[in-house]
Structure formats: structure tokens, C-alpha cells
Amino acid sequence: MVVIQCPHCEQDIELEDGVSGLFDCPHCGNGFSFGDNELVAPNLFDRSQLFMSRGMKIGLAINAIGVITFMGFAIFEDGGGGSWGNYAAAVVPCGIVAIGIPIVVISFLIRGY
Ligand SMILES: [Zn+2]
Numbered sequence: 001m002v003v004i005q006c007p008h009c010e011q012d013i014e015l016e017d018g019v020s021g022l023f024d025c026p027h028c029g030n031g032f033s034f035g036d037n038e039l040v041a042p043n044l045f046d047r048s049q050l051f052m053s054r055g056m057k058i059g060l061a062i063n064a065i066g067v068i069t070f071m072g073f074a075i076f077e078d079g080g081g082g083s084w085g086n087y088a089a090a091v092v093p094c095g096i097v098a099i100g101i102p103i104v105v106i107s108f109l110i111r112g113y
Helices: 036-051 054-079 082-112
Strands: 002-005 012-015 021-024 031-034
Touching: 054 082
Parallel strands: none
Antiparallel strands: 002 012, 021 031
16 A cells, blocks of 8 residues: 545545555545656656767766866965966866867757657
């Protein structure tokens, strides 16, 4: 048995395992559908797995490198590296992320269809 809540009166309703379709609530008499959610969830999971395709992983990896580079510059910048160091600390990670983000977005859009 599965116990669900009526979407209308929020009372508990017992249903047989594996059933799906339209039911009438025994408490308030309103109809509701059950079972579709269980079918939708794995599909969404599969789709999210598809989103994490090769292109997206590469894009995320590039973004991660950008963030790590930024943190690296931030750590080694403590000694006061001068203007070039500040410039590089800002521009290099931003440049890497600027490359990575479009790759993620494009991969996402391609996989979205
Ligand atoms: Zn009800």
C-alpha cells in the first residue's frame, strides 16, 4: 500500500502499490490523478544526466580552473605583486570563466532540445 495526500482535502488516502491514473478521494469525493509523478521523476533525472554531457563537463571544468586560478592569484597576491599581479589576478580567471560559461550554456541549450 501507498499512502498519499488528497490534493483537495489533504486527507490520507491508501492506494495499492503500482497503481496510477485517476481516482476519487474517499473523503471529499474529488478526483485526482496519481502515478504520473513516478513516471516523470526518472525522466527528469535522465534529462539532467543528459545535460551533464561531455561539453558541459568540459565547460564546468574550465570554470573550475578559472575559480582555482582566481583563488591561486588571491593567495599568492598577499606579498603585493604590483600592478601587473593585480591585473592578472582579475583578468586571467575572468577570461577563463568567460570561455567556460558559454561552453556550459551552449552545451545546455544543445542538450535541451
Ligand atoms: Zn479529498
